Amino acid sequence: MRKIRTKRESMAMVPNLLIFSVVWYILLIRNIISEKSIGMSLMFLIAGILPLFMAVQQIRRAVYFRRLHREVMNRPPKRGRIISCNKAFCEVETREAASRKMAEYKLIIQMDDGVSFEPVQIESEPYSWPVYKVLASPEVDVYTDDSGWHHVIDGFHYKKHRSDEGIFKDNPWEDGLGNDNSRIFNVIWAVLLIIFLISILRG
Structure with missing residues (x-):
């Protein structure tokens, strides 16, 4: 993997x-x-x-x-749980000075804030593909930099087989056809x- x-x-x-x-x-x-x-x-x-x-x-x-x-991962991680994924489209310039749409995916992760132990939600950096489709568990490690604003997500648990059940069910309304021109x-x-x-x- x-x-x-x-x-x-x-x-x-x-x-x-x-x-x-x-x-x-x-x-x-x-x-x-x-x-x-x-x-x-x-x-x-x-x-x-x-x-x-x-x-x-x-x-x-x-x-x-x-x-x-x-460098951020030198700090101790906190446990988090992926609760959803936001999909958006951005314009990318090509070599021919044209532009095309590309999808990007941000994981929404719930974790304890470490002070009040109330659940808080953070957003991952964007990924260029739906990474949640290869995950067997929503549990992840969350590393935070000194500013407290930038988070690094790691500790993913991968599926053993592509046909295994994932952490989310595919949403036909979300995926659609013809929105992502990357293929x-x-x-x-x-x-x-x-x-x-x-x-x-x-x-």
Whole structure:
């Protein structure tokens, strides 16, 4: 089971960006060697830097927040219980300066405040996928930083099998169809890579 990472800790797009860059530059080098439209090749050479830059930025951001989370987890945790999950959509800019909708999920967790021992609710950082679907138990560990405002959630209990009953039942009104374009985007991305690979093999 993959480790559950928050949206800011995730490097999900890095492999796609790196593979795309490698294929892009292989095709570009072939064109330069065959002396076909050198000027155009130089333009594409510069354009190919963009996905590499995006990959580096995502890696730097993920490493930074993973380090912060490790520091917070040096403190003793409190027990919490996931009681619900909020789903929202945000606009994300693509390489083509367009935008697409992506879903993000925030866990609502109930825990004792440690002073009055009254139950309080906190909200997790956003995740890019519905993490509750792989959990066998709503019980989690909650780590809080010195400010008391930032929380790190860990200590998840995973299902042994995908078919096992989860902590929530899927809500058809909440899931809907056609709201999250991330799968469509991944399919388009895969098709582009296949086309590039076919071009290389034919060359």
